[in-house]
Amino acid sequence: PAQVQAAAALAELARDEPTVQISVAKAGGLRPLIAMMEGRNAQAQARAASAIAQVAVQNPDNQETIYRLGGLPPMISLLGREQSAEVQTMGALAVASTCHGHEENRTPQPTPTRES
Numbered sequence: 001p002a003q004v005q006a007a008a009a010l011a012e013l014a015r016d017e018p019t020v021q022i023s024v025a026k027a028g029g030l031r032p033l034i035a036m037m038e039g040r041n042a043q044a045q046a047r048a049a050s051a052i053a054q055v056a057v058q059n060p061d062n063q064e065t066i067y068r069l070g071g072l073p074p075m076i077s078l079l080g081r082e083q084s085a086e087v088q089t090m091g092a093l094a095v096a097s098t099c100h101g102h103e104e105n106r107t108p109q110p111t112p113t114r115e116s
Contacts, residue, residue: 007036007051010024010054011047018058018059021054021057022062024051029055033055034048034052034069034070036048037074037091045078045087045090046086049093050090053097058101060101063097063098071098075094075095077091078090078094079091079092079095
């Protein structure tokens with residue numbers, strides 16, 4: 001599906017590119033990626049988690065936005081036994097990238113806000 005390809009492209013574009021990371025967040029791209037992780041399509045979940053990981057890595061503002069949008073619970077749900085190894089791996093990468101160096105993201109998740 002197009003969403004899966006778009007998430008994969010975002011992951012590649014955002015890798016080691018702070019300006020792309022910022023642009024994705026400013027364009028409202030985080031909420032749809034979080035929603036994709038909550039879906040049932042394993043490929044979409046993995047690609048969305050990969051994109052979240054690349055947008056969040058070493059970017060405290062994006063880490064905070066993902067946290068406020070309620071992004072951690074969907075990531076953590078990707079770590080379950082019933083998930084494929086790829087989904088689990090990308091979920092773990094997304095959690096690590098979102099929490100590394102961001103102390104607040106290591107505490108219980110707040111209720112999501114409606115900000116983008």
